[in-house]
Amino acid sequence: MERKQEERVGESLTLPNLSQSKPAVNQRSKMTEFVRRKALQILPSVTLFVVFFGAWELILRLADIAPFIFPKPSDIVVAAQGNWVNLLGAAQATTTGALAGFAISTVLAISMAIILSLSKWIEKSVYPYIVILQTIPIVAVIPIIVIWFGAGIQSIIIVVFLISFFPILTNTLIGLNSTDQNMKNLFYLYNASRFQTIFKLRIPAALPYIVAGLKISCTLAFIGAIVGEYMAGIGGAEGGLGQAITVAATRLETPYLFACGLTASLLSVTVYQIVTKLSERMLSSWHESEMK
Amino acid sequence: MERQIMTRISSQAEAAAATGIDRHHPQNLVELKNIDKVYPNGTVAVERANLDIAENEFFCFVGPSGCGKSTIFNMITGLTEHTGGELSVLGTESKEARKENEIAFVFQEPTLLPWNNLLENVSLPLKLRKVPKKQRHEEGERVLELVGLKDYTKSLPSQLSGGMKMRVSIARALISRPKLLLMDEPFGALDEFTRQSLQDELLRIWSQDQRMTVLFITHNVFEAVYLSSQVVVMTPSPGRISDVIQIDEPFPRGENFRVAPSFSQYVQSVTSSLEH
Ligand SMILES: Nc1ncnc2c1ncn2[C@@H]1O[C@H](COP(=O)(O)OP(=O)(O)O)[C@@H](O)[C@H]1O
Ligand SMILES: [Mg+2]
Numbered sequence: 001m002e003r004k005q006e007e008r009v010g011e012s013l014t015l016p017n018l019s020q021s022k023p024a025v026n027q028r029s030k031m032t033e034f035v036r037r038k039a040l041q042i043l044p045s046v047t048l049f050v051v052f053f054g055a056w057e058l059i060l061r062l063a064d065i066a067p068f069i070f071p072k073p074s075d076i077v078v079a080a081q082g083n084w085v086n087l088l089g090a091a092q093a094t095t096t097g098a099l100a101g102f103a104i105s106t107v108l109a110i111s112m113a114i115i116l117s118l119s120k121w122i123e124k125s126v127y128p129y130i131v132i133l134q135t136i137p138i139v140a141v142i143p144i145i146v147i148w149f150g151a152g153i154q155s156i157i158i159v160v161f162l163i164s165f166f167p168i169l170t171n172t173l174i175g176l177n178s179t180d181q182n183m184k185n186l187f188y189l190y191n192a193s194r195f196q197t198i199f200k201l202r203i204p205a206a207l208p209y210i211v212a213g214l215k216i217s218c219t220l221a222f223i224g225a226i227v228g229e230y231m232a233g234i235g236g237a238e239g240g241l242g243q244a245i246t247v248a249a250t251r252l253e254t255p256y257l258f259a260c261g262l263t264a265s266l267l268s269v270t271v272y273q274i275v276t277k278l279s280e281r282m283l284s285s286w287h288e289s290e291m292k
Numbered sequence: 293m294e295r296q297i298m299t300r301i302s303s304q305a306e307a308a309a310a311t312g313i314d315r316h317h318p319q320n321l322v323e324l325k326n327i328d329k330v331y332p333n334g335t336v337a338v339e340r341a342n343l344d345i346a347e348n349e350f351f352c353f354v355g356p357s358g359c360g361k362s363t364i365f366n367m368i369t370g371l372t373e374h375t376g377g378e379l380s381v382l383g384t385e386s387k388e389a390r391k392e393n394e395i396a397f398v399f400q401e402p403t404l405l406p407w408n409n410l411l412e413n414v415s416l417p418l419k420l421r422k423v424p425k426k427q428r429h430e431e432g433e434r435v436l437e438l439v440g441l442k443d444y445t446k447s448l449p450s451q452l453s454g455g456m457k458m459r460v461s462i463a464r465a466l467i468s469r470p471k472l473l474l475m476d477e478p479f480g481a482l483d484e485f486t487r488q489s490l491q492d493e494l495l496r497i498w499s500q501d502q503r504m505t506v507l508f509i510t511h512n513v514f515e516a517v518y519l520s521s522q523v524v525v526m527t528p529s530p531g532r533i534s535d536v537i538q539i540d541e542p543f544p545r546g547e548n549f550r551v552a553p554s555f556s557q558y559v560q561s562v563t564s565s566l567e568h
Binding site: 180182183185186187188189190191192196200201204207 | 369370371390391393395397399401403405407416417419420421
């Protein structure tokens with residue numbers, strides 16, 4: 001059965017006009033249509049990828065630039081293969097730090113936003129200080145964190161937390177405060193308690209905002225982890241990508257440095273995609289209009 | 293015509309007998325005595341409004357926008373306080389009255405929770421009162437059936453048309469079998485066909501209930517005449533109740549009434565009263 005369908009797909013791919021003209025092969029043309037649309041969707045980005053890396057490789061080859069100044073993609077691949085174990089270990093360490101810090105800031109930021117939104121008075125008095133804290137450059141804070149907590153994973157998690165906390169907090173607060181006035185009146189008129197209004201109305205209504213904050217913060221978490229490792233990392237094999245980048249830079253292992261950087265962006269893109277997919281699933285039951 | 297009047301009288305008498313209330317000396321659900329409302333910014337929204345609202349009536353409030361219709365509703369529901377006169381709702385203050393769960397509301401927007409299915413949406417008032425799930429779902433199914441949506445219990449609001457959403461909103465209001473139903477321009481955003489069929493449905497539900505009083509805001513004179521037993525005419529600056537016109541046409545009403553000479557007479561008298 002499955003095989004038959006596959007054959008049909010192959011067949012209709014080669015004969016698209018024929019399958020469209022016959023109503024009997026409606027199903028088949030639908031499949032073709034699906035495959036074709038998917039292919040068209042990813043085609044531009046795949047082309048761009050090939051063109052970009054191809055041009056990179058070609059230009060550097062023609063210009064004959066030394067790999068330690070500007071490595072070609074092929075140099076990067078070779079460097080990554082040669083240091084496979086180190087790269088994997090570093091990626092794992094960075095991911096652990098980033099995800100741990102991200103999880104902590106998610107929980108704390110959402111809880112704090114809820115507490116702040118319980119009372120206008122609290123929010124008005126606390127929020128300005130949060131804004132001020134947010135403006136302090138993280139690079140200035142990291143040395144203090146290292147002095148207080150020592151170099152190592154704990155400091156890295158704190159750096160990640162600091163960098164990914166505020167977008168979630170701010171977004172959640174905006175979401176909690178933007179509940180439709182008619183909805184609030186409805187709850188008020190049906191004698192809802194403050195607790196009910198928060199949990200049955202304001203938090204669910206804020207979900208799209210919370211999700212937007214999570215999306216911003218999950219990529220920031222990787223930046224935080226790498227900056228943290230760079231400044232507060234631990235030596236040796238346990239260090240993350242930030243550490244590996246420092247070491248590679250001092251040794252002029254530029255191809256490996258590039259490999260580390262690309263791995264970092266690959267990781268954060270992957271986590272971003274996961275967060276996006278999870279949130280889409282969470283929100284799919286409602287807000288269909290607002291999602292688009 | 294004469295026969296219709298006869299049936300109206302007899303059905304009234306039956307209704308009165310059934311509910312144990314004498315229609316001619318009913319207990320007032322809402323009483324406004326010299327009610328003033330001045331907003332903090334100095335706007336005089338309502339001035340010296342007097343009105344008695346009895347049980348089992350259908351009151352329509354008509355008037356141009358800004359004449360204080362919503363303000364009167366907000367005072368009755370306790371969303372805002374009156375600044376002068378005496379207001380009694382269900383024999384007490386508006387905020388106390390609301391706690392008895394005898395008052396329900398329908399706004400111009402359907403105000404449904406987009407993340408809840410229809411059954412959860414219509415049973416929200418019971419959920420907020422912590423009524424057990426089984427009971428509130430039974431009631432939810434009852435009211436969804438009442439508005440013709442019993443096959444949609446698991447649907448989400450985003451899957452519905454504007455008219456259907458408004459039906460859900462009405463069902464939610466009916467779930468606690470209210471004595472007083474306040475509707476603020478509920479059909480204002482609907483097309484004419486949907487509006488007329490919802491008018492008929494609302495009248496059907498109201499006459500079946502035999503107890504509920506509906507207060508209905510509209511700026512559509514035709515709608516007001518078609519629906520109500522009494523039309524409250526309001527004029528702006530300052531907001532005043534200028535007239536209360538009784539519509540002596542038997543229920544149930546249908547297409548016949550919309551084209552009857554008496555209908556246009558009523559429309560004319562409401563319109564001329566609006567112009568004063
Ligand atoms: N919260 C408010 N503060 C100040 N003025 C208001 C407020 N609400 C309504 N008004 C004013 O009161 C008057 C009556 O408003 P409203 O009752 O909403 O009229 P309607 O519902 O008949 O259109 C209008 O002039 C309006 O601008
Ligand atoms: Mg209004």
